[in-house]
Amino acid sequence: MKNKVAKRVGIFAGCLLMGISGYTYLRNIATDNAPEFSKTQVVVGKDTISMQQFYDNLSYDNGSWQYIDKNGNSLNVDSLCDVSKRDSVAHAYIKNVKLSEKVDTVYVSYDENYDYIYRIGERDSLFHMPSMGVHNYDMLTVREFITDNPQLQKRMDVYNDSYNCTYRHEYQHYLNMKSGMRNWNSYPIKFAENCLDEISANIAQCLEQRRNYVKHNRDINYITHRFKFYKDAVWDGAVYPKMGRISEDELKFIANGVFDSWMHDKYDLYEENNFSRTKYYLENAPYMATQENKKIHEETMKKIFTINGYDFWKYISAREQEIYDKIPKRHKNMYAYLRQKKYKQMTYLDKLEEYKYENGEKAFQEKLTENYFKAKIIALMGKDK
Numbered sequence: 001m002k003n004k005v006a007k008r009v010g011i012f013a014g015c016l017l018m019g020i021s022g023y024t025y026l027r028n029i030a031t032d033n034a035p036e037f038s039k040t041q042v043v044v045g046k047d048t049i050s051m052q053q054f055y056d057n058l059s060y061d062n063g064s065w066q067y068i069d070k071n072g073n074s075l076n077v078d079s080l081c082d083v084s085k086r087d088s089v090a091h092a093y094i095k096n097v098k099l100s101e102k103v104d105t106v107y108v109s110y111d112e113n114y115d116y117i118y119r120i121g122e123r124d125s126l127f128h129m130p131s132m133g134v135h136n137y138d139m140l141t142v143r144e145f146i147t148d149n150p151q152l153q154k155r156m157d158v159y160n161d162s163y164n165c166t167y168r169h170e171y172q173h174y175l176n177m178k179s180g181m182r183n184w185n186s187y188p189i190k191f192a193e194n195c196l197d198e199i200s201a202n203i204a205q206c207l208e209q210r211r212n213y214v215k216h217n218r219d220i221n222y223i224t225h226r227f228k229f230y231k232d233a234v235w236d237g238a239v240y241p242k243m244g245r246i247s248e249d250e251l252k253f254i255a256n257g258v259f260d261s262w263m264h265d266k267y268d269l270y271e272e273n274n275f276s277r278t279k280y281y282l283e284n285a286p287y288m289a290t291q292e293n294k295k296i297h298e299e300t301m302k303k304i305f306t307i308n309g310y311d312f313w314k315y316i317s318a319r320e321q322e323i324y325d326k327i328p329k330r331h332k333n334m335y336a337y338l339r340q341k342k343y344k345q346m347t348y349l350d351k352l353e354e355y356k357y358e359n360g361e362k363a364f365q366e367k368l369t370e371n372y373f374k375a376k377i378i379a380l381m382g383k384d385k
Contacts, residue, residue, distance in 0.1 A: 030381035042348045055375030081353040083288045087184045101140045108147040133166035135173040165208035172204035179303035184289035187335035192323045194274035200304045229257040255315035287342040
């Protein structure tokens with residue numbers, strides 16, 4: 001490649017310098033391009049420079065174009081114009097996230113009307129049950145429901161981790177985050193992934209309740225009504241959980257059952273939250289990062305649906321279109337607006353990447369070469385001042 005670039009340089013410069021009109025031709029190139037090169041801003045990391053300065057500091061080395069920043073650091077231009085590599089850099093911190101865990105005690109009692117009332121920390125007189133657990137970046141919280149009424153405690157025990165398997169649900173969210181849940185993709189795909197994140201956590205939770213059921217001498221109370229479809233199947237004898245490898249038929253039954261129950265019981269509850277999560281995850285994504293990328297989506301989903309060594313994605317993937325079909329029109333309209341906004345905010349490097357995406361690698365390399373020599377000619381003619 002280096003020889004090809006050098007050859008292009010010789011041909012390009014030779015053609016320009018041939019004949020009496022060579023100087024005039026060079027001057028015209030400088031005059032025509034100097035305004036764009038001086039006014040166009042290029043953002044590289046935390047530095048904002050002109051397009052002229054960008055190409056002044058470009059060199060072709062070791063088979064690729066390199067930008068040398070003010071500190072002498074060499075940055076590969078292909079990486080600067082590759083959204084997948086920018087995505088990887090932007091989310092590299094997730095690899096180092098260390099999980100902290102805590103248990104919140106929730107005190108439950110009756111009010112004067114014999115309705116449940118909850119108290120957690122400084123929050124008193126809550127009439128709606130707080131979530132049974134929360135995963136938030138590096139913190140996993142499990143809620144333990146305590147009461148001084150023995151009968152009420154029996155009713156509350158089903159919501160505690162010993163029966164509900166809250167920890168396993170939230171821990172799956174942590175694993176999914178580590179597997180790429182925050183990576184960039186199109187708005188519709190990211191919304192679907194947020195829904196699938198919940199379905200993945202519910203499958204992990206269902207498997208844990210299944211394990212506890214077998215472990216506790218097939219006590220049906222260890223399978224809660226959260227997974228009623230599974231509890232009913234066990235009770236009726238249609239499914240017979242046992243230690244050892246789970247059969248493919250049972251895996252398929254769990255996958256489809258969890259998907260159906262979550263879409264029926266939970267989708268509406270999570271819709272707005274997942275809409276907000278989608279906007280949050282893509283807030284700093286450049287325009288090109290919001291292009292649909294099914295390959296990355298498949299790779300990520302394969303990871304988050306490999307649960308306890310079992311591949312649930314082969315069953316869930318056949319159902320995910322149902323999530324796309326259920327995205328409200330108002331969300332789709334907002335996603336289109338946000339994407340258009342990103343398009344208008346594209347930086348020079350974003351536009352270079354778009355050029356590469358639309359025209360291919362060869363045209364991209366030729367564009368860099370052309371602009372590199374235009375910048376040299378502008379400087380040669382003193383038009384870079």
